Amino acid sequence: MATPLPNQMLRRSFVKTVLRRLIALLTVIGLIYGLIAIVYATKTIFKVKMNYAVVLERFGGVRQAVTDVGWHARLPYFTRIEQEVPLMNQTMQLGGTPAPMRIISKGNVALWTSGVLTYRIRDLHRWAIENLNPLDLLQGDYDGIVKDILQAQVVDRLISDRETIKEAIFTALKSRPINVGGPTIEKKYGVEVVSFVLKETRFGDKLAAASEEKKRRELIAEAENYAADQEASRIRKLYAAYLHGIRDLQQALGHADGSSDTALLEFLTQQKWATAYEKQQQGQNTVVIQNTQGNTPAIALPAFNAAKEPEGGKDGQTAD
Structure with missing residues (x-):
């Protein structure tokens, strides 16, 4: 009867051999990768990209610009990369x-x-x-x-x-x-x-706020000046119309030499008195119309219901 011991030993030996070779391969790959990483980290081998340039400082202080696109090598410890310059x-x-x-x-x-x-x-x-x-x-x-x-x-x-x-x-x-x-x-x-x-x-923020406030005040002042100009223009037009009316009235009276001024003044005073009398609503009988002599003349007016009474008075008698 054959024993399975040799087969088991062969299998174990094969597995160990494969593991050793795999470990050795991984170690070699790791060493190569580490060496490449060290070389790349020290930039012993460097790459010049498109639209870039590399400035090298060589042993002795000589500086050199490398502009050719691609991979380049330099001597470690004897050269160093000073800067990478973009040309864009x-x-x-x-x-x-x-x-x-x-x-x-x-x-x-x-x-x-x-x-x-x-x-x-x-x-x-x-x-x-x-x-x-x-x-x-x-x-x-x-x-x-x-x-x-x-x-x-x-x-x-x-x-x-x-x-x-x-x-x-x-x-x-x-x-x-x-x-x-x-x-x-x-x-x-x-x-x-x-x-x-x-x-x-x-x-600045504070100066901008002050400038806006100044502008607001200037606009208000401008609006007030405009309103004052409009009021002055209106007064000038009214004054011109008043003078024009007086001139037309004098010409209508036929006295161009000014002799009709007294009669005209009395007429205007009567008109003013009539207007004041019509607008009287408080039952007062005295109205001050004009004060040109320094005193205050008083005019006694009839009562407002006088026009409603018959001409003969309360007894109905007719006055002579």
């Missing part, structure tokens, strides 16, 4: 942050403003080799030029004439020397100024 359009905020920056206008009025500069690196040697920390240097020159132009303007232009100011800033950034006789931004950093956008220019 880039933006730079006014003041270095998207938050508005406070400026003082020519009239000593505080405003908040923000802007965006779009630029592209054209000369990599001038940007990365001739300038140390070019972004910080460009930020300082950019802020200085923009603030010089903005703070030289009166507040009205900063609010209502932003288009002209924006174009003036763009022209200055593109072609104006940073200092008299010095280079422009484009020549100093090897960049091309693509565009500039003045995002906002506004008052």
Whole structure:
């Protein structure tokens, strides 16, 4: 009778062999992956992407720009990657942050403003080799030029004439020397100024509220002046119509030399007395019509029911 012991031993031996080989394979793969990871982490082998460039600093301080797209190798410890430079359009905020920056206008009025500069690196040697920390240097020159132009303007232009100011800033950034006789931004950093956008220019909250209150008061004063002008115009028209009526009446009376003025005055006084008498509603019999002599003449008027009584009085007798 055959024993199964050898078969079991063979199977166990085969499993152990497979496990050992699998462990060895995983170990080799892990070592290779770790070596690749170490090489990639130290950037001994690095990649230059499309529209990017890499600046290498070699042993001895020599700096070199690598612009060829693809994989490249460098000697560890003897070279290092100083920076990776994008060659596409880039933006730079006014003041270095998207938050508005406070400026003082020519009239000593505080405003908040923000802007965006779009630029592209054209000369990599001038940007990365001739300038140390070019972004910080460009930020300082950019802020200085923009603030010089903005703070030289009166507040009205900063609010209502932003288009002209924006174009003036763009022209200055593109072609104006940073200092008299010095280079422009484009020549100093090897960049091309693509565009500039003045995002906002506004008052502070308290100043805006005060400006709105001032505008409201100006509108009220303007409305009051307009109403006063209308009232004055109405009075002038009434006065002209009154004079015209008096002139026509004098001409109708036939006395162009003014001799009819007394009769005319008496007629107008009678008319005024009649009007006052008709409007009397309180049972009073005395009405002051005109005071031209310094005293107060009184006129006794008949009672309002006098017109209703018969001509002969209460007894019906007729007066002679």
